[in-house]
Amino acid sequence: MISENDFIASNYTLQIEKGDFQWSAPSNIALVKYWGKKDNQIPANPSISFTLNNCKTITKMGFVKRVNDGNFSFDLLFEGRPKEDFKPKIHKFFERIFDYCPYLKDFHFTIETENTFPHSSGIASSASGMAALAMNVMSIEKALNPSISEDYFYQKASLLARLGSGSACRSIKGEVVVWGHHAEISGSSDLFGVTFPTTIHANFKNYQDTILLVDKGEKQVSSTVGHDLMHNHPFAEQRFAQAHDNLSKIKAILETGDVENFIKIVESEALTLHAMMMTSMPYFILMKPNTLEIINAIWKFRNESNIPVCFTLDAGANVHVLYPQDVKEKVLQFIKNELVGYCQNGQYICDEIGMGALSF
Template sequence: MFSEKDFIASNYTTIENANFQWSAPSNIALVKYWGKKDNQIPANPSISFTLNNCKTITLLSVVNKGDVNDFSFDLLFEGKPKESFRPKIQKFLERIVVYCPYLKQYHLTIDTENTFPHSSGIASSASGMAALAMNIMSLEKEICPSISEDYFYTKASFLARLGSGSACRSVKGQVVVWGNHAEVLGSSDLFGVDFDAMHEVFQNYQDTILLVDKGEKQVSSTVGHDLMHNHPFAEKRFEQAHENLSSIKEILISGDIPEFVKVVESEALTLHAMMMTSMPYFILMKPNTLEIINKIWSFRNETAIPVCFTLDAGANVHVLYPENVKEIVLQFIKNELVGFCQNGQYICDQIGQGANQLK
């Protein structure tokens, strides 16, 4: 298994210019990571479904500028300069320069866009940082051709984590575990690992994202994670996450959907309970979030169709269900849930494979 020191690049050559382009998807955690230590280390392990349609596409152009004094980059979002993104990219580059010292040698042009509306309320930091990390690793592969495929993807996940913790789960695999866990071989706090022992019922699992509130997040993820320091229930929560990851590992292998529903919904509500019991405290759900949850519960009780929900740190609802009930669940969503979405908007997605290099 790779250590942090293994990711310090050395013995690389120089190129004059190059272009790379990658897409990387968002992901939705089933067992949530909430709370972190220094250097983007998670306080507890997490596991996520990689999405397929909600992704960031990033083109990276590099030109050798002949000096190594400092970082030099232009940043475009959907073809236009985006100055508000610069501080986050600058901070990311400063975090990774020890592992990618060659970056100061090049002027970077980062041109990025999302396949989902930027103002949709879906966090784009995971997909955005993963896509950028993949491009940086393509540059590293160009100047250091001997690196292996395993190293390429593992270091990409490692770098993505330093930009946005959950981004390390958007690099490779349908289901990804991030964080040390005794029962997951090769698991690490430094990068995500592919969990491939999955029952066929989960292979094409669906995720319809109901856009309840498309506004700016009430509280940033960084602030939210920091609130777990000295939280009265933090330690018990971290223990619970380990236990739930053990449970969902077996569930994903066995195909036990009723147990999947229990763990996933409990995890979603626990995440929000942590925010409601922090100091200061926040309620991230909206009235329509609760309306949707109750509708899902009623529908499941009446029909025995195994549809369930999960939530990120916000008001939007991810509706999860097997592919074989897709038609009836989408009809339910259109009939019963769309009215609770802002402007009636929702996004149909499903499990994907991770980042993809574009020609």
């Protein structure tokens, strides 16, 4: 079994003075949610997600050899401007991954990053941002040690991304990614995300995700605080068991093309995530009135039209509307006619399943 010690860099004897790499990495949307974690960003239960295509972070990382003074050295530009308030998070990320990447203190880095979606849109950028950064770090490691394998490269990139933001480990590859050990998923691991190991039915190819921006404000509760609330939660063990069971079910659903039961599992998972927050101590309601209006409108539209459209939610008020590509025109018309009015400033983002991180 692969352990964390297998990812500690040691044989990087090649000397490089300077260079740069550039990667994009997308966000992702979980179908079976991970909620609750153990030490070192290990998930309390396995999860599975669609990798998105359009909502992504593009990060360029320049590096110059320097005298190692025992500290990290980097400049950070967000959309072309210095962003001092982002720097502590990058510094913390470097601290977390240093044992695996001891070469980080040998260089000064210039990190230039931007999102393809508005930073204040209410879409979490930590997954895409940390995934893009991890890919750049691994490109430097590959330059230092060209002998590392492609599997090692992507597994370690996912492991590093996880240490920055748990769900970021699911943004390295596509189309469907599993994170967390599950008995029925070959190669699954708590350490990194793995591509869904069997064939996905044509019904789920090019699946669409239209993100309705209900609330673009700051998150009411941080993901870290939210996950910590699962410690001593009265329903935690039942929830973790449910996630394992739902992942088994959705594995079969993705293989057989059962869209009807896909809808049941995905919507139940979304509501369960919010139920965990409402029944924790302290407790939070992360949905807004317009979130509920959208959910009820989707249910009504689906019942009346028999079009297989459903919703899922992250830990916030925004709604991800999921549907097959062959009903895209009808669903988008429904969104424009009935749902846009519930969005802040009428804003929404059209996305679809993507293939993961890409180098430039």
